[in-house]
Amino acid sequence: MGYLSRSSKTLRQSKFLYHLFFSFPLSSICGGKSLIGGLPHHRFALSRALFCSHARQNSKENNRLELSEYPPELIRNFSIIAHIDHGKSTLADRLLELTGTIKKGHGQPQYLDKLQVERERGITVKAQTATMFYKHNIQDTNYSDGQGPPSFLLNLIDTPGHVDFSYEVSRSLAACQGALLVVDAAQGVQAQTVANFYLAFESNLTIIPVINKIDQPTADPDGVKAQLKSMFDLDPSDALLTSAKTGQGLDQVLPAVIQRIPPPPGKSGSPLRMLLLDSYYDEYKGVICHVAVVDGALRKGDKISAAATGQSYEALDVGIMHPELTPTGILLTGQVGYVVSGMRSTKEARVGDTLFHTRTIIEPLPGFKPAKHMVFSGLYPADGSDFDALNHAIERLTCNDASVSITKESSTALGLGFRCGFLGLLHMDVFHQRLEQEYGAHVISTVPTVPYIFEYSDGSKLQVENPAALPSNPKQRVTACWEPTVMATIIIPSQYVGSVITLCSERRGQQLEYSFIDSQRVFMKYRMPLREIVVDFYNELKSITSGYASFDYEDADYQQSDLVKLDILLNGQPVDAMATIVHNMKAYRVGRELVEKLKKAIDRQMFEISIQAAIGSKVIARETISAMRKNVLAKCYGGDVTRKRKLLEKQKEGKKRMKRVGSVDIPQEAFHELLKVS
Amino acid sequence: MRVHYLHYSRATMLKSTFTPIFCMLVPNPKSSKLSTLPITNTFKNCPPPVRQNASLKDPVSITVAPHLAYPTSAYVHLPFCRKRCHYCDFPIVALGSASTQIEDDPRVSNYVQFLCREIDAMKVECDAKKPLETVFFGGGTPSLVPARLVSKVLEALSLKFGVCEDAEISMEMDPGTFDARKMKEMMGLGVNRVSLGVQAFQEKLLRACGRAHGVEEVYESIGIVKSCGVENWSIDLISSLPHQTNDMWEESLRLAIEAQPTHVSVYDLQIEQGTKFGTLYTPGELPLPSETQSADFYKMASRVLCDADYNHYEISSYCKSGYECKHNFTYWKNKPYYGFGLGSASFVGGLRFSRPKKVNDYMGFVQSLENGLVNCSGNDHINVKDTAMDVVMLSLRTAKGIDLKCFQESFGSSIVSSLLDIYKPYFESGHVVCLDEKRRPIRIEDVTTSSFDENIRERKVAYIRLNDPEGFLLSNELISLAFEVIDSYNFGSPHQEAA
Numbered sequence A: 001m002g003y004l005s006r007s008s009k010t011l012r013q014s015k016f017l018y019h020l021f022f023s024f025p026l027s028s029i030c031g032g033k034s035l036i037g038g039l040p041h042h043r044f045a046l047s048r049a050l051f052c053s054h055a056r057q058n059s060k061e062n063n064r065l066e067l068s069e070y071p072p073e074l075i076r077n078f079s080i081i082a083h084i085d086h087g088k089s090t091l092a093d094r095l096l097e098l099t100g101t102i103k104k105g106h107g108q109p110q111y112l113d114k115l116q117v118e119r120e121r122g123i124t125v126k127a128q129t130a131t132m133f134y135k136h137n138i139q140d141t142n143y144s145d146g147q148g149p150p151s152f153l154l155n156l157i158d159t160p161g162h163v164d165f166s167y168e169v170s171r172s173l174a175a176c177q178g179a180l181l182v183v184d185a186a187q188g189v190q191a192q193t194v195a196n197f198y199l200a201f202e203s204n205l206t207i208i209p210v211i212n213k214i215d216q217p218t219a220d221p222d223g224v225k226a227q228l229k230s231m232f233d234l235d236p237s238d239a240l241l242t243s244a245k246t247g248q249g250l251d252q253v254l255p256a257v258i259q260r261i262p263p264p265p266g267k268s269g270s271p272l273r274m275l276l277l278d279s280y281y282d283e284y285k286g287v288i289c290h291v292a293v294v295d296g297a298l299r300k301g302d303k304i305s306a307a308a309t310g311q312s313y314e315a316l317d318v319g320i321m322h323p324e325l326t327p328t329g330i331l332l333t334g335q336v337g338y339v340v341s342g343m344r345s346t347k348e349a350r351v352g353d354t355l356f357h358t359r360t361i362i363e364p365l366p367g368f369k370p371a372k373h374m375v376f377s378g379l380y381p382a383d384g385s386d387f388d389a390l391n392h393a394i395e396r397l398t399c400n401d402a403s404v405s406i407t408k409e410s411s412t413a414l415g416l417g418f419r420c421g422f423l424g425l426l427h428m429d430v431f432h433q434r435l436e437q438e439y440g441a442h443v444i445s446t447v448p449t450v451p452y453i454f455e456y457s458d459g460s461k462l463q464v465e466n467p468a469a470l471p472s473n474p475k476q477r478v479t480a481c482w483e484p485t486v487m488a489t490i491i492i493p494s495q496y497v498g499s500v501i502t503l504c505s506e507r508r509g510q511q512l513e514y515s516f517i518d519s520q521r522v523f524m525k526y527r528m529p530l531r532e533i534v535v536d537f538y539n540e541l542k543s544i545t546s547g548y549a550s551f552d553y554e555d556a557d558y559q560q561s562d563l564v565k566l567d568i569l570l571n572g573q574p575v576d577a578m579a580t581i582v583h584n585m586k587a588y589r590v591g592r593e594l595v596e597k598l599k600k601a602i603d604r605q606m607f608e609i610s611i612q613a614a615i616g617s618k619v620i621a622r623e624t625i626s627a628m629r630k631n632v633l634a635k636c637y638g639g640d641v642t643r644k645r646k647l648l649e650k651q652k653e654g655k656k657r658m659k660r661v662g663s664v665d666i667p668q669e670a671f672h673e674l675l676k677v678s
Numbered sequence B: 001m002r003v004h005y006l007h008y009s010r011a012t013m014l015k016s017t018f019t020p021i022f023c024m025l026v027p028n029p030k031s032s033k034l035s036t037l038p039i040t041n042t043f044k045n046c047p048p049p050v051r052q053n054a055s056l057k058d059p060v061s062i063t064v065a066p067h068l069a070y071p072t073s074a075y076v077h078l079p080f081c082r083k084r085c086h087y088c089d090f091p092i093v094a095l096g097s098a099s100t101q102i103e104d105d106p107r108v109s110n111y112v113q114f115l116c117r118e119i120d121a122m123k124v125e126c127d128a129k130k131p132l133e134t135v136f137f138g139g140g141t142p143s144l145v146p147a148r149l150v151s152k153v154l155e156a157l158s159l160k161f162g163v164c165e166d167a168e169i170s171m172e173m174d175p176g177t178f179d180a181r182k183m184k185e186m187m188g189l190g191v192n193r194v195s196l197g198v199q200a201f202q203e204k205l206l207r208a209c210g211r212a213h214g215v216e217e218v219y220e221s222i223g224i225v226k227s228c229g230v231e232n233w234s235i236d237l238i239s240s241l242p243h244q245t246n247d248m249w250e251e252s253l254r255l256a257i258e259a260q261p262t263h264v265s266v267y268d269l270q271i272e273q274g275t276k277f278g279t280l281y282t283p284g285e286l287p288l289p290s291e292t293q294s295a296d297f298y299k300m301a302s303r304v305l306c307d308a309d310y311n312h313y314e315i316s317s318y319c320k321s322g323y324e325c326k327h328n329f330t331y332w333k334n335k336p337y338y339g340f341g342l343g344s345a346s347f348v349g350g351l352r353f354s355r356p357k358k359v360n361d362y363m364g365f366v367q368s369l370e371n372g373l374v375n376c377s378g379n380d381h382i383n384v385k386d387t388a389m390d391v392v393m394l395s396l397r398t399a400k401g402i403d404l405k406c407f408q409e410s411f412g413s414s415i416v417s418s419l420l421d422i423y424k425p426y427f428e429s430g431h432v433v434c435l436d437e438k439r440r441p442i443r444i445e446d447v448t449t450s451s452f453d454e455n456i457r458e459r460k461v462a463y464i465r466l467n468d469p470e471g472f473l474l475s476n477e478l479i480s481l482a483f484e485v486i487d488s489y490n491f492g493s494p495h496q497e498a499a
């Protein structure tokens, strides 16, 4: 592809083959999506669920599920990619309706967003595949034999827009030859548009620009076309104009897919090679693997092996997502579908692995880089006795979200728990929410941290994913500390430049690039410590730009930094679960803030409680909670022992829910409060 | 020895009323993990028990099983008041100040009739009939009720259970509701202890809490009680009232002492939901005293009254030597008691039962009781955990505290050491005190140098009590700590009695 422009080349500075992009839904125009826990999005208050039986095709269509009728030439695999909220899932709905895959008006909006978190937050978290069939007249072809236009098999993958889940995007793209790059006609190119464009571009995919939401009064399709030209060198005449809301321009989309995107390149005659795209655990069927058949064909009953584990399985059920699991008994070259193989846990199904016919010799597919964990936090059962329940819930959930890393850890304050690595804060939040909603677990999370590296005078190095694990008074002198950084992309209307620059320098950012996208909007690149954007950066950015900024990041190198461990002590005793690692310059402010938050969150107790923040043995902030003087002295009137008993039992229950360090009772809210300190 | 809580009979128990409590429990080595199983008293199959009364021999010892003895105390609720005080959320019936003719108020006589029917309907096996040793008329304002109606109640009680000749018969009386004649009448009926609802000695405060009397009536009523020669009487005071100052509280305490009652009760005002105060005020905020001030009031009462030679024998009770309220002590000792009347609570056969708080519901209840449709006494099912909690809660309210020997014998020694463990920081801080067998305080260093287990075994630590005043002030906190220990304790485990 030779049409990469100068401006887009500057964007390609990143030498990283693998990108983790991060963008937040700063979209304010169509707005309304809540990232962290907010109110349910209006759109799913609507219709009833469309069950698979509704979506199943009639018998005439069932005939079409004879997949052997679809040689690669009649197959197109494409993803829908965009900045968050630009309408990917809604566009997917329309395409599913247009092809009769789901009945119009019967499904809930964003049909493919199936998880409760997705529906509540109005965002896509997991990529979803759906197979559609579509008759299309190839230009200059005459169907004199009376057969009519051929039917195409189209695999659509709807991807998440949020940067935390860009891992899902890159995996999806590996199964595709093309992508619809959706851009909101009013918002134009946003940070995640840039990021996703490059993901697709570097995978050599054909990119079809789709300018969506042209029904909006503020839509400016020409302006967007100009941006696409200047930033990505995409030809303005190639852009499709659509409204996924009104249906305008939708008839253009699938013909463009068929005409512009090449068919999958695999070889039908070669031995079977399948790329394992995703896996999840189904209560009844066991592990279900999503696969893209690169070469050869898979039939039900075939013996298959996994390259990474060497384990063999039988393909018990084979089919496509249409959009629900629909058995076909066969998957041919270029097709995307599912296999049920009797795998017991999703640990056996390594995403990116190659599956092949047992006893054949194949060259494994390149696969994916493993997901990179950006933030770590401790997860503990809210009620200490529920460790087993939490353990079980986490095991089950990681079956459906393999991108979380889990190791057991223990804390004196919180008992037994887990250290979890996440792709980002939203990912962490979604994971917590899914634990609660899907598995009924109640958790306490410790302050998220990024992985630091400490170097000691004896040459040893320590990677720290849990601040508690860093010795407060090390025997060896620390000679250097390293922290991870990110390359941040910020796109803002020009009037906010001043305040955003101030914010970024407060967050220890280093400006690398500053340019105009068009007359009103500025594009900036910053190198920033990951730690600085993990908590609160997005909220700040949003509030100082009235929601107009868009933000994205990809991970970059470690940089040397002046880091210290900040301990929190209650009555002189360090609370391991409250330790943090901060930049020396910020230690005083953060220490003060933590101590003040705790003072508000901890109730008065029978003793005076001192709350201290300390670096090593040096106390940098201190608050005291004076002792409780008296509590209810109610008499047991007329022998009404029961009433008094109930009161005391309630008090006991309250105490039981607290975490005790020494003799200080810490309410769970105290831990939640700490999450809000940046 | 191992203690088994499952089957022990009334017969065994009664025989052993003079022996330590552990003998009441039938050893059974097979018991384990039975903590949730109720204890069943199977006395119905046993020979008629000996009528013997042990409860008065040792008036302050708290034991586990006494609640399975026959009640010898009765609480009688007389709910009538002139009007509702602003802090009150008790089940009362406000008659209104207009009705001067309480003598003939049908609401009162009607109620008393139901009360007598309730007493009458109480099922008591004839062999279980034991004369009452204490009767307590609480309210409401019992002193509003005409003596002839009180007499009916007492008659019903003595018909049903018998009333000991030297029984303590207390009555709550409010200033302005009785004259010397009425006092004499009540005394004639056997009332020998008066609990005078003074509450405060300041006109302003009395009015602010909506009391139906003023300071003048207070002095008048004190005069009546004294001139009528009631030997055993109490002044009830409330601290932490709105607008109450240190000086006012000091004055109230001084004036109360000058009146020379044998007993003083000091209640710390509770702001209850649904009361007038509840809607007007927030605890700790003006015009209510701050938490610190209110704690100071409590401490002042403790200091001033103790200086005047009153014993602080329970969180809110003070008395001259020998004038403890026997009736209230049944509660602190976890002993059984009858309860009659609107909203009253009883504890019979191991069951704590509260009567309906609305007059109509109560009347319906009495009818069902007569028809045998409800049963407000238990069949001696008790749950060890519940009992342990009750014992801890009630005994820690008293100056005597928990008798560890008894407690250990009933609930096991490991729970005692868990209790001592959880209280350890509070021994150090002075909220809780350890006492030896002779009730001498043990210095904390002496307790902690050796392990608690040893201390218990050697009976070095015989009692633990809440310190006066710091421990009493935080009694809820401290008791709920003990609840935590008891709650997480498996009473079934057989190793508990390894000692």
Ligand SMILES: Nc1nc2c(ncn2[C@@H]2O[C@H](COP(=O)(O)OP(=O)(O)OP(=O)(O)O)[C@@H](O)[C@H]2O)c(=O)[nH]1
Binding pocket: A030, A043, A082, A083, A084, A085, A086, A087, A088, A089, A090, A091, A110, A122, A123, A124, A125, A159, A160, A161, A162, A212, A213, A214, A215, A216, A242, A243, A244, A245, A246
């Ligand atoms: N006016 C208008 N609104 C649209 C159109 N397409 C989508 N929307 C609305 O835009 C919002 C976001 O749509 P989604 O389809 O969830 O966007 P998405 O790109 O899938 O979002 P993520 O998966 O979270 O990245 C929803 O409220 C849609 O109803 C359109 O063409 N016109």
Ligand SMILES: [Mg+2]
Binding pocket: A088, A089, A090, A110, A113, A123, A124, A158, A159, A160, A161
């Ligand atoms: Mg979506």
